[in-house]
Amino acid sequence: MSNFCENIYDCLDTIRCTFCVSCQECRDCQECYFSYQLKNCQNCIACSNLVGKQYYIYNKPSTEEEFRKTLALLQSSNDLWQKAKNVFEKIRSESVRPEGQFINAENCLGDHLQNSRDCVDCFDGLNGENLRHVLSFMDAKNSAWAYALGWPYCELCSHTCVARDSMNTHFSFYVHSCKESWYCDSCGNSSDLFGCIGVNHGQYAILNKAYSKQEYEVLTARVIDHMKSTGEWGEFFPLSHCPYPYNDTAAMDFYPLSESEAVSRGARWASPIKSKNTPNTSDAPLHISEYDEKKVGKERAQKNIDTLLAAVFRCPVTCEPFQIIRQELAFHIENSIPLPTIHPRQRHRELMKLRNPRESFERNCDECHKKIATSYAPERPEKVLCEACYMKHIY
Numbered sequence: 372m373s374n375f376c377e378n379i380y381d382c383l384d385t386i387r388c389t390f391c392v393s394c395q396e397c398r399d400c401q402e403c404y405f406s407y408q409l410k411n412c413q414n415c416i417a418c419s420n421l422v423g424k425q426y427y428i429y430n431k432p433s434t435e436e437e438f439r440k441t442l443a444l445l446q447s448s449n450d451l452w453q454k455a456k457n458v459f460e461k462i463r464s465e466s467v468r469p470e471g472q473f474i475n476a477e478n479c480l481g482d483h484l485q486n487s488r489d490c491v492d493c494f495d496g497l498n499g500e501n502l503r504h505v506l507s508f509m510d511a512k513n514s515a516w517a518y519a520l521g522w523p524y525c526e527l528c529s530h531t532c533v534a535r536d537s538m539n540t541h542f543s544f545y546v547h548s549c550k551e552s553w554y555c556d557s558c559g560n561s562s563d564l565f566g567c568i569g570v571n572h573g574q575y576a577i578l579n580k581a582y583s584k585q586e587y588e589v590l591t592a593r594v595i596d597h598m599k600s601t602g603e604w605g606e607f608f609p610l611s612h613c614p615y616p617y618n619d620t621a622a623m624d625f626y627p628l629s630e631s632e633a634v635s636r637g638a639r640w641a642s643p644i645k646s647k648n649t650p651n652t653s654d655a656p657l658h659i660s661e662y663d664e665k666k667v668g669k670e671r672a673q674k675n676i677d678t679l680l681a682a683v684f685r686c687p688v689t690c691e692p693f694q695i696i697r698q699e700l701a702f703h704i705e706n707s708i709p710l711p712t713i714h715p716r717q718r719h720r721e722l723m724k725l726r727n728p729r730e731s732f733e734r735n736c737d738e739c740h741k742k743i744a745t746s747y748a749p750e751r752p753e754k755v756l757c758e759a760c761y762m763k764h765i766y
C-alpha cells in the first residue's frame with residue numbers, strides 16, 4: 372500500500388518516500404517522522420498538511436540543528452518514541468482531509484487511484500481504465516469485480532481474485548497468463564479452461580480433462596446450462612471453498628468480520644496461537660542502541676544480539692508469541708528505530724485500522740458545502756474538503 376518507496380517503516384499509503392517512519396498519506400518525502408498528508412517535504416517531525424517544506428517540527432519552521440536534536444532525543448528513548456507515536460495520532464485526527472487520494476485520475480470514484488480514468492468504486496490502483504469495483508490493480512482495463520488485477524496487464528476479467536497477465540478470465544482465483552478461462556484456481560499459461568485447478572499449458576479442458584475444441588464448446592454450454600438451473604452460474608466460488616481462514620486473509624483487512632459473522636457465512640476461522648506459558652527470555656527488547664556495536668562496543672552488542680535472536684516474546688495485546696529476526700534487527704540498528712514489542716500481525720492490523728473503508732459515500736465539503744464523493748462516511752468527525760478547498764488550505 373506504499374508505492375515506489377525505500378527504507379520506510381510503519382508507513383501507510385506513501386508514494387516515492389525514502390527514510391520515512393510512521394507516516395501516512397505522504398508523497399515524495401524524505402526523512403519525515405510521525406507525519407500525515409505531506410507532499411514534497413523533507414526533514415519534518417510531527418507535521419501535517421504541508422507542501423514543499425524542510426525542517427519543520429509540529430508544523431512550525433525549525434532548523435537543521437533543531438531537527439537533528441529532536442530526532443536524536445526521540446531515538447534515545449523507547450518511551451519518547453512511543454509518545455511521538457501518540458502525538459502522531461493527535462495530529463492525524465486533527466488534520467483536514469482531501470475528499471480522496473487521486474493523482475492523474477479522471478472521472479474516477481474510490482480512493483488511492485493514480486494515472487487512471489473511468490474507474491468507479493475502485494481502490495488502490497495504478498494505470499487503470501474503465502474498471503468497476505476493482506480493489507488493488509496495476510495495468511488493468513475493462514474489468515469488474517476483482518481483487519489484485521494486473522502486474523502485468525489484465526483485461527476483460529471479472530469476479531476474479533488475483534489475476535496476472537490474463538484476458539477474459541472470470542470467476543477464478545490466482546490465474547496467470549490465462550485466456551478465456553472460467554471457474555479456475557491456480558492455473559497458468561493456458562486458454563479455454565473451465566473448472567480447472569492447477570493446470571499449466573492447458574487448452575480446452577473441463578475439470579482438468581482435455582477435450583477437442585468442438586467437444587469443449589458443446590460440453591461447456593451444457594455445464595453452463597446446468598449451473599444456471601442450480602443458481603451457481605455467475606457466482607464466485609462459495610466462501611466455504613476457501614482453504615484459508617478468513618482472519619488469515621487480506622479480506623480481513625478490507626472487510627473485517629467477527630468470528631461468528633465469518634463462520635455464519637461459511638468461512639473458516641483460525642484461532643491465534645496464544646500462549647500464557649511462552650518462556651520470555653526478556654520482557655521487551657532493549658533499547659536499539661544496545662545492539663549497535665558502534666554505540667556499546669562489539670562484545671556487549673553481540674551478547675545482546677545473541678540473546679535477542681534466541682528470545683521469544685509474548686505480544687501484550689494478543690498473547691501470541693513472536694521473535695525478532697536478524698534482518699529486521701539490522702534494519703532497526705541501521706535506522707535507529709526502536710524494536711517492536713507487539714506481534715507482527717497485530718502491528719499490521721493496527722496499521723490497517725488507519726485506512727478508510729473501501730466504500731464511497733456522498734457528503735458535503737466541510738468548507739464550501741458542495742457535494743463530494745469520498746471514503747469518509749458522512750457521520751465521521753474528520754474535516755473533509757473538496758479538491759478546490761483542500762488546495763486552498765494547503766497552498
Ligand SMILES: [Zn+2]
Nearest residue numbers: 736739757760
Ligand atoms: Zn469545498
